[in-house]
Amino acid sequence: MAKITVKDVTEAGVVGAGGAGFPSHVKLAADADTVLINAAECEPLLHKDKEVLRKYADEILQGLAAAIGLVGAEQGIIGIKEKYADVIDLLRPKLAANMEITPLADAYPAGDEFILVYDILGRVIPPGAIPLAVGAVVMNVETALNVARSAKQPVTEKFVSVAGAVAEPVTLLVPVGITLAECVAAAGGATIDDPNYIVGGVMMGYLEDNRDALVNKTTGGVIVLGDDHVAVRRRRWDWQQIVRIGRSACDQCSFCTELCPRWLLGHPIEPHRAMRSLGFNLVGEANVAGTAFCSECNLCSFVSCPEGLDPRRVCNQNKQRLAAEKKRWEDPPFNPGRPALHMENRKTPTARLMQRLALTQFNNVGPLDDTLLETRKVGIELKQHIGAPCEPAVSPGDRVAKGQVVGRRPVTNGKPALGAPVHASIDGTVTQIANGVVWIEK
Numbered sequence: 001m002a003k004i005t006v007k008d009v010t011e012a013g014v015v016g017a018g019g020a021g022f023p024s025h026v027k028l029a030a031d032a033d034t035v036l037i038n039a040a041e042c043e044p045l046l047h048k049d050k051e052v053l054r055k056y057a058d059e060i061l062q063g064l065a066a067a068i069g070l071v072g073a074e075q076g077i078i079g080i081k082e083k084y085a086d087v088i089d090l091l092r093p094k095l096a097a098n099m100e101i102t103p104l105a106d107a108y109p110a111g112d113e114f115i116l117v118y119d120i121l122g123r124v125i126p127p128g129a130i131p132l133a134v135g136a137v138v139m140n141v142e143t144a145l146n147v148a149r150s151a152k153q154p155v156t157e158k159f160v161s162v163a164g165a166v167a168e169p170v171t172l173l174v175p176v177g178i179t180l181a182e183c184v185a186a187a188g189g190a191t192i193d194d195p196n197y198i199v200g201g202v203m204m205g206y207l208e209d210n211r212d213a214l215v216n217k218t219t220g221g222v223i224v225l226g227d228d229h230v231a232v233r234r235r236r237w238d239w240q241q242i243v244r245i246g247r248s249a250c251d252q253c254s255f256c257t258e259l260c261p262r263w264l265l266g267h268p269i270e271p272h273r274a275m276r277s278l279g280f281n282l283v284g285e286a287n288v289a290g291t292a293f294c295s296e297c298n299l300c301s302f303v304s305c306p307e308g309l310d311p312r313r314v315c316n317q318n319k320q321r322l323a324a325e326k327k328r329w330e331d332p333p334f335n336p337g338r339p340a341l342h343m344e345n346r347k348t349p350t351a352r353l354m355q356r357l358a359l360t361q362f363n364n365v366g367p368l369d370d371t372l373l374e375t376r377k378v379g380i381e382l383k384q385h386i387g388a389p390c391e392p393a394v395s396p397g398d399r400v401a402k403g404q405v406v407g408r409r410p411v412t413n414g415k416p417a418l419g420a421p422v423h424a425s426i427d428g429t430v431t432q433i434a435n436g437v438v439w440i441e442k
């Protein structure tokens, strides 16, 4: 395999394929002692990472080897749930001497990189920091595949699990810029009259009412659920409703804090105190400031709270307000020497999560169909990553080929902004550039 460089990864537009879209070239230009492949995939009903790992094991291990070389790491570790024994057996004989597998419990949120780093390396990432702060680089499975391919092809395709109330749950290979509705149709369509799309995952995803919203480099899943499903109803609660019920019904039992994965890690977040602030408007109070470190895993709202309240939304609301007011957590300083508490016996088993969220009614499979889904039109978003939106590199009327750059990072004082270029995912003609999207039609 040709040697992969940071320049390859940059120009291929590789970003984190399973999260917020952090540009991979930035991570791979750093120094770390360990590269972790995050194959934990703890969101219920999603099967993408395991399926992709099984199918493209050799390339993903090449991506891991490249990442190890680029950051100067001593080791690479794949974190995958122990229940996927067949995938682990497939991988083991292929591992290089500096690679290993850590089997993980079937629990949520095993895929949160803070939890993954703790579970595998026993290191606590400080609140607000990234894994590099403790010498680790974490890559999603699909990101590692894209790194392996970066010298040959840019990121123009995406694996997306479609699950929930669809006829044939599946993991699809689709062009970036296809619509969610096309993905759902390819999974046999919705089996209910009132389909709602949750993009990402039932726990951490967001409700998308626009069926023609676009798949980008970070889209990992589309879960179809009816109006009456708790994960839909909760997301439709308005803020005043959350405040009114939270004020009157929160008995400060603190279960939300006792099971909060970030609090268990030692981070200064206590959702029950954020709930208490609803009655007093103590947004600037120190423990409420800790809401800045909420991962929005939703465990407190969907599992922990016996009253069915929504501490996650309260934390999120506080977080947004604190950010707008430029308030930061400063006191007391985080003490990385504080041991994590009871992490082992307070994990939420996936089976319990499935039951709690009434997801056992769905066919919990997602076999990979890696025949690229065909489409005549795509919309390439100019911002599919953390950082600055790209500037268009094409104009309406231009003919473009699949893989051609259609958006470049802006450059200020000779320095490209944080971000990643975006590329055409089909051959065609640029028909329009509007609202941050380059539209291409065959």
Ligand code: SF4
Binding pocket: 249, 250, 251, 252, 253, 254, 255, 256, 257, 271, 272, 275, 304, 305, 306, 307, 308, 309, 310, 311
């Ligand atoms: S678990 Fe529910 S009732 Fe208990 S403190 Fe948290 S929000 Fe309040």
Ligand code: SF4
Binding pocket: 256, 259, 260, 261, 262, 263, 269, 271, 293, 294, 295, 296, 297, 298, 299, 300, 301, 311, 312, 315
């Ligand atoms: S969503 Fe709740 S449980 Fe999850 S990190 Fe935030 S406060 Fe903690």
